[in-house]
Amino acid sequence: MTRQDTLENIVRISGTDAKKCMKCGKCDGRCPAYNDMDVKPHQFVNYVAEGKLEKLLASHAIWNCLSCMACVERCPRGVAPQGVIEAVRDTVIRMQGNNGIKAEEIPPIVDEMIPQQLLVSAYRKYNK
Amino acid sequence: MKICYYPGCTLKTKAKELDRYARLSAEALGVTMEEIENWQCCGAVYPTARDEIATKLSAVRALDYAKHNGGKLLTLCSACHNVIKRVNDDMTNDENIRTKANNYLALDEAYAGETQVIHYLEMLRDIVGFDAIKEKVVNPIGKKIGAYYGCLLLRPGKVMAFDNPENPTIIEDFLQAIGATPVKYPMRNECCGAYVALKNENLPKERSKAIVKNAESHGAEMLVTACPLCLYNIQKNGGMPVVYFTELLAEALGVK
Numbered sequence: 001m002t003r004q005d006t007l008e009n010i011v012r013i014s015g016t017d018a019k020k021c022m023k024c025g026k027c028d029g030r031c032p033a034y035n036d037m038d039v040k041p042h043q044f045v046n047y048v049a050e051g052k053l054e055k056l057l058a059s060h061a062i063w064n065c066l067s068c069m070a071c072v073e074r075c076p077r078g079v080a081p082q083g084v085i086e087a088v089r090d091t092v093i094r095m096q097g098n099n100g101i102k103a104e105e106i107p108p109i110v111d112e113m114i115p116q117q118l119l120v121s122a123y124r125k126y127n128k
Numbered sequence: 129m130k131i132c133y134y135p136g137c138t139l140k141t142k143a144k145e146l147d148r149y150a151r152l153s154a155e156a157l158g159v160t161m162e163e164i165e166n167w168q169c170c171g172a173v174y175p176t177a178r179d180e181i182a183t184k185l186s187a188v189r190a191l192d193y194a195k196h197n198g199g200k201l202l203t204l205c206s207a208c209h210n211v212i213k214r215v216n217d218d219m220t221n222d223e224n225i226r227t228k229a230n231n232y233l234a235l236d237e238a239y240a241g242e243t244q245v246i247h248y249l250e251m252l253r254d255i256v257g258f259d260a261i262k263e264k265v266v267n268p269i270g271k272k273i274g275a276y277y278g279c280l281l282l283r284p285g286k287v288m289a290f291d292n293p294e295n296p297t298i299i300e301d302f303l304q305a306i307g308a309t310p311v312k313y314p315m316r317n318e319c320c321g322a323y324v325a326l327k328n329e330n331l332p333k334e335r336s337k338a339i340v341k342n343a344e345s346h347g348a349e350m351l352v353t354a355c356p357l358c359l360y361n362i363q364k365n366g367g368m369p370v371v372y373f374t375e376l377l378a379e380a381l382g383v384k
Contacts, residue, residue: 013177032319032335036328063327067173068319069283073293086176101326115356117138117207121172122326
């Protein structure tokens with residue numbers, strides 16, 4: 001895929017219109033992972049609109065977004081920052097060798113109480 | 129009445145109490161939960177990328193089964209409810225997803241979102257009725273309890289249509305019906321840190337602590353939830369007792 005194709009695909013699969021953002025910052029204000037987001041929710045939206053692909057693909061924030069949908073709920077312009085973040089994460093992990101978690105990292109952090117729901121959802125979010 | 133029921137992976141393993149007390153309580157309230165045949169794991173998180181199809185098929189299979197078996201699908205786990213309800217919205221409103229999912233599944237009759245997805249709490253509110261529950265309570269709970277909604281039942285509000293996503297009351301109303309004192313606190317619809325526990329354990333630690341501290345400062349003695357992952361994160365990091373809402377219901381109805 002060319003750089004332009006990748007950008008266009010992110011726009012398409014995000015299911016949201018980044019150009020509608022008016023930069024009010026409500027998404028950031030509500031984000032429970034804000035301190036762990038090196039690229040903030042509003043920046044994901046703006047970078048897509050401005051075509052700053054490299055900054056998006058290199059972000060650590062794609063692993064810290066909780067998909068809690070608080071940003072989507074609060075956006076007064078009907079933009080879905082979470083949709084952009086997930087589109088970027090999917091773009092990254094759909095490339096060979098880019099999975100977010102490795103199977104061998106899992107056993108040491110699994111305790112007796114860990115619900116299947118956690119393992120299944122993490123694998124769905126981080127790996128392809 | 130009988131209703132099709134989708135339990136999900138965690139309710140068969142780590143969250144057996146959520147399931148068991150739900151079934152016992154439903155029977156006491158005149159509802160039989162009939163587990164659907166050959167259900168598959170819903171995937172636990174709704175894939176938001178608009179080109180995701182295969183990851184939604186297990187939900188569509190469950191929805192289609194319910195369509196031919198009474199037209200309603202009862203869910204209990206917050207994650208299953210979120211995934212199945214949102215996939216159902218796609219099958220109703222997203223032509224691309226509907227067409228591709230149906231092409232793949234090749235059902236006798238195409239599925240187009242006909243099934244009504246109902247969470248157990250919605251069943252208590254809308255089918256049984258909180259007043260009817262109140263009449264059947266034999267052991268009023270009598271504790272100050274904080275409802276912990278989390279994200280999955282409420283958001284996105286337009287699709288979930290569960291309650292007011294910013295100021296929900298359904299669990300507080302439920303708590304009142306079983307003789308408990310609901311404690312409202314601002315962080316009851318904030319995220320616990322969810323699946324990031326596997327990648328960055330500090331995040332759920334901080335989130336869960338903040339939620340418990342907030343509930344505590346408003347006078348809660350314990351929390352109730354409908355989500356096994358919320359329960360896990362809060363229990364591990366929060367330091368306040370947290371139980372499934374069905375356990376309290378069964379206790380109140382005298383069937384625990």
